[in-house]
Amino acid sequence: MASELVEQRRLRETIHREVLPSGLRAFVLPKPGFQTRYATFATRYGSNDQNFVDADGRRHDTPAGIAHFLEHKLFEEEGGNVSERFSALGAMANAYTNYTATTYLFSTATEFPQALELLLRFVQHPYFTPESVAKEQGIIGQELRMYLDDPRVAVFQNLMEALYHEHPVRVEIGGTVESIERITVDDLYLCHRTFYSPSNMVFFATGDVDPAGVFDAVHRLVPSERSAPVERLRPKEPEAVRSELVRRAMPVGVPLIDIGFKDDPARENPLEREIEMEILLDCLFGTSSDIYQTLYEEGLVSEHFAASYFAGDDFAASVLGGPTPDPDRLLARLLALLGERCRAGLAREAVERSRRKSVGEFVALFNSPEAVAHSFTEYALRGLDLFDALDVLDALRPEDIERRLQEHFSSPRTSASIVDREGS
Amino acid sequence: MGFAQTRLSDGAHLFFWPTQKFKTTTVRVLLREPLAAGAAAGAILPMVLRRGTRRLPEPIELARALDSLYGTDLRGDVIKLAEDQVLIFHVEAANAAYLGGEDPLPGAIEMLGDVLLDPLVEHGGLKQSFVAQEKENLLRRVQGIYSDKAHYAQMRLIESMCAGEDYAIPRLGRLEEIEAITPAALYERWKEVLTRAPIDVYMVGDLTRERAEEEATRLLSRLGRRAPQAPRSPSRHPAPGAPRRVTDHQAVAQGKLAFGFTTDRRAGASDYPALVMMNGIYGGFSHSKLFQEVRERHSLAYYAYSQIDGLKGLMFVQSGIEFQDRGQAEEIILAQLEAMRRGEFREQEMRDTLAAIESQILQSSDAPSESIMTDFELRAASRPTDPSERIAALRAVTADEIAKAAQGVALDTVYFLDGQEGA
Secondary structure, three states, rough: OOOEEEEEEEOOEEEEEOOOOOEEEEEEEEEEOOOOOEEEEEEOOOHHOOOOEEEOOOOOEEOOOOHHHHHHHOOOOOOOHHHHHHHHHHHEEEEEEEEOEEEEEEEEEEOHHHHHHHHHHHOOOOOOOOOOHHHHHHHHHHHHHHHHHHHHHHHHHHHHHHHHOOOOHOOOOOOOOOHHHOOHHHHHHHHHHHOOHHEEEEEEEOOOOOOOHHHHHHHOOOOOOOOOOOEEEOOOOOOOOOOOOEEEOOOOOEEEEEEEEEEEOOOHHHHHHHHHHHHHHHHHHOOOOHHHHHHOOOOOOOOOOOOEEEEOOOOOEEEEEEEEOOOOOOOHHHHHHHHHHHEEEHOHHHHHHHHHHHHHHHHHHHHHHHHHHHHHHHHHHHHOOOHHHHHHHHHOOOOHHHHHHHHHHOOOOOEEEEEOOOOO | OEEEEEEEOOOEEEEEEEOOOOOEEEEEEEEEEEEOOOOOHHHHHHHHHOEEEEOOOOHHHHHHHHHHOOOOEEEEEEEEOOOEEEEEEEEEEEEEEHHOOOOOOHHHHHHHHHHHHEEEEEEEOOHHHHHHHHHHHHHHHHHHHHHOOHHHHHHHHHHHHOOOHHHHOOOOOOOHHHHHHHHHHHHHHHHHHHOOOEEEEEEEOOOOOOHHHHHHHHHHHOOEEEEEOOOOOOOOOOOOOOOOEEEOOOOOOOOOEEEEEEOOOOOOOHHHHHHHHHHHHHHHHHOOHHHHHHHOOOOOOOOHHHHHHHHOOOEEEEEOOOHHHHHHHHHHHHHHHHHHHHHOOOOOHHHHHHHHHHHHHHHHOOHHHHHHHHHHHHHHHHHHHHOHHHHHHHHOOOOHHHHHHHHHHHEEEEEEOOOOOOO
C-alpha cells in the first residue's frame, strides 16, 4: 500500500502517512538539510491507564507508576541494555511517560536505518527478569526521590490532587517508592501485551530521511495482526473540585503557586477547544495582557509566570502559576482581576494579537524536527492532526473566545496549590 | 554550515549564516564582560532594558507590539563563560514567506536596536521603577537557585572550591550586590559595556549577505565611540592538596554528591581533545563508566555524570543518591577515574564516545540559538569552529593520550548536600 501525501502549503511542509494493516499509524516528515534524524514510536498508554479490562474480559488493577516502570524496563534485553547498541551506532535513545502516552525515541546524525530497526524491534520485544525488576526499583526510587525535592513537581502534583477526586490524573506518573515495589514481571508482560499492540501506536520519523525506506522498515518489522481493543476504566469524576486550597512547606528559595480551573472534558472538536483555550489564556494572562502587566508591576509575578490548558480525552483544566513572593496575595488579586475581565469582556484586538502570535509560534515550531515529532505524535495518538491547527487559527472568531471566557471563568471551579518557604 | 564574519566597527562583528533550514530569522547580540565588573548589574541590565524603550515606554505597549509582529520573541539573559559574563539580547521573528502577512523582521530588529541603544532614561539614570522591579525579580531568581537542589549543589561546590577566584562569582551575581544597584550607576555601567565590551552580532536565517550586513549596520548605527578591551584568559586554579570536604544539611529527600577536579590542560591546547574524549568515556553519556557503574550496576542513582569547563580547565561530577550510600558512591566514582588513569577502557567505549560526540557536533547546527552559542563558545576558547576539523581532532586521539589526560586530573573538593541532622 502506498503512503498518502498531506501538504501544508503555507508552511511548505509535506507529511507522508500510512495506516498499516495492523492499525499502526505511521508518519514521515522529511526535513532536508537537518543533521538530526529522529524517530518516535509511541503507544497510547500512560499513568492514567492503571485499571483496565483486557481482551478476554478480565479486570486488572495494576500498581501506580507501572507505565513508567515498563518504559524503563523495555530497554533491558537478554544480556544487556539496548541503549548500548544505540550508543554504538552514534544514536541517543530515550523515552518518557506521561498521563496518557509512553514515547520511545532516538536521534542520530549517522546510522539512521540501523537505529530505526533497533527502535522498532526493542519496543515490541519485552524481556523482564525478577533480578532486573529489583534493580530498576533502586534506580526509579532515586528518580522519584529527585522529584520529591523539586518544588515545581510538588506544587503541580498537589494541584492535581486538589482538583480531582477520582480521576487517575491525580496520581503521580511515576508512582511512589512503595507502589513500584509491588510491580512484578507478570504485571509488566500483561501491560505490554495489552497496550503495545500496533493499533494502539503511532510511529513518526523526521529529518533528512527517505520516506519509502522508512515505511519499508515499518512494514517489515511491525507484525500485521490486529489485536482486540482494551477497555480503559475511569471512575466517575464529580464536577466540583476536591479541595480549594492545599499548601505545604519545603526548603525553597521563593514560594510557588499553581492555580487550576477545572473544565469538563471536550465532547467534540477537542483540537478546536484546546487551541481556543490557549488563545483565551494568552489574552487573559499572556505578557501583553492587562492582568499580567498589573500583577508584574505589583511585584507578584515574573517572566516565569505561565498559563496553559492541560487536557486529554477525559480530563481538562487551565493551570497557571509560577514563583511569587506572596502566593496568597497573588491568588486574591488574580481572581479579582479575572472577575473584572469577565464582566468587561475581551477586546477584539487582544484576540487578534494572540491569534497572530500563535500563528508565528506555530511556524517557529517547524524549526525543530523534535518538537514537531512530539506535538504531532501527541495529537495523532488521540486521533487528531497537528496540521489542522493552522486552519483552526485562521478560522478563529473573537466571539468564540469570548464565549469560552464566560463558560470557563464566570463561575469557575478553582483549586490553588501553594508551596511555602519552610520556616517562614 | 558556517558563520561568515564581517567587521562592523571597532571590536564589533557580524557573524552571519544564510540558511533556508529554519522558518525564523534570529538576531542575537552578545557582549562579553568580566564577571568581576559587577555580575549582578550585568545580569539585571537585559532585564531592565527589555522592559521599555524611549519609543515604547510602557511595557504593555512593547509586549503588544511584539505579539502583533507574529509573536516575535525578544529576550535578554546572561551566561557565565569561565570568569566572564556574556550579556545576551535576542530577537527571533517568523519568516514572512510562511505567514501570509507583512514581514515582522524590520520591526523586530528596530525594537532590538531600541532596547540596546535607545533605552528609557530619566534623571540621568535608567527608569527608576523598572530598576526597582527588576532588582526584586533578580533577587528572587538568585534565591530561587536554592529551590533547584542539583544546581544549588553545583554552585556551592564551585563557591567552596574556587573561593577568592572570579570563577566563584555566580552567573547572576550575589545577593548583597543587588541591593546596591541604583538607576544612575546602572546606566553608567551600560554605557561602559557599550564602550568596552566586544560586540558580536549573530544572524541566522534566509536572507542575503547584503541584507544581513545592512540590518546589522543599522542595528548598531547609534553606537557611540568605542574603546574595546580584549577578554583576559581565566586565572589558574592552584594545584590541589588533600581534598577539601564540604557538607550542607537541608530537609531534602535525596543527597547530592558533587566533586570538583583540576585538569592539566585547557581548551585551545593541542592536547585538549584527549581530555574531551576522557570525559566522554568517564561520565559524559549513558554508555559512560559513571552511568554504567553507579546507576546500572549498583542501582545507587538515577543520574551520575561528569562535565568539563575547558576554558578554566576544571572537571565536575555529580550524582543524586541516598544519604547512607555516600561512601559507596564516592568509592565507585573515584575508582572509575583510577581505571581511566590506568587505561582500563575498551576500544568499544572509545568508539561509542567518539560517535556520541560526533553526533553532538553535527546536531548543534540544527537549532538557531544552539548554532550561535556553539560558534561563540568555540571562538572564545580559540578552538576550531569547523565541524569536520573538530571531529578529525577527536578521531586522532589515542588510548594512551586519554589515559594521560586522566592522570592529569586531580581531586580538589567533595561537596555533599545531606539531609537534616538527626532526621
